[in-house]
Amino acid sequence: MYQRKRRRPVSDINVVPYIDVMLVLLIIFMVTAPLITAGVNVDLPKAEANPLAEDSKPPIVVSVTQDYEYFVTDGSKKDGPLNPSEIATIVAAFLQVEPDRPIMVEGDRKVDYDAVVSLMVLLQKQGVKSVGLMTDPVGEQ
Template sequence: MAFARLDSTGDTEPINEINMVPFIDVMLVLLIIFIVTAPLMTHAVKVDLPQASSAPDTKRDEERLRLRLAADGQTLHWNDEAIDWTALEARLAELTPQTTLELQADRATPYEALARLMAAASRHGLAKIAFVTLPGEPAP
């Protein structure tokens, strides 16, 4: 598409300059769009996220129960004492709802076993469940 001058000089050579009017129009339309949509982007949903801490927990031992689940998903340890799943149900029924359950699982433990353990704790009214990691464990 060639542009030419419309003056009466009779020269029909093309114009060497860029026509800036279409670019300015596009920029003004984009500016108006951003002005209209900018207030919508500042609306945020407020979420109360828990704060993580690397400080050791200093609760008393009677308020805390450590359950360790081995990589096979079947071997359970109740405060370093091996128990089976049927004994676990009976022992969880004896705990108070204020007890904090600390779960420690191997990296290769199937999620199904861990979910089964958390469901059993929830059925017996334990709502405070913490996941224990050992210092020096590599991140996944």
């Protein structure tokens, strides 16, 4: 007589579908990551200046738009529009975590000099020792 063999339950997990999903997600993130940029549209004045060193930490950028709106960008996300007291709080928090991180002021070319100087004084009161001013290279349009 023919005897039936008992099948044992398989305890292995088939991981091939998970690998496929992970590869698709990896491709999606690789394609979309360069497209995600945090920034504020500011028409910078043109000047010949030396850029930041490539090995330096990404700067915290405090921006003033032509509509006198203030923004803080830390390289990954943009906060704003903000009032001056909110800017002071955000910058102070960044400096507590990373005191040697560069601070840059990005002022639209149509903004009064007074607005940029007031922003720099606000940053100085928060303990910022050095503030850089952002410009566009002279040859760029």
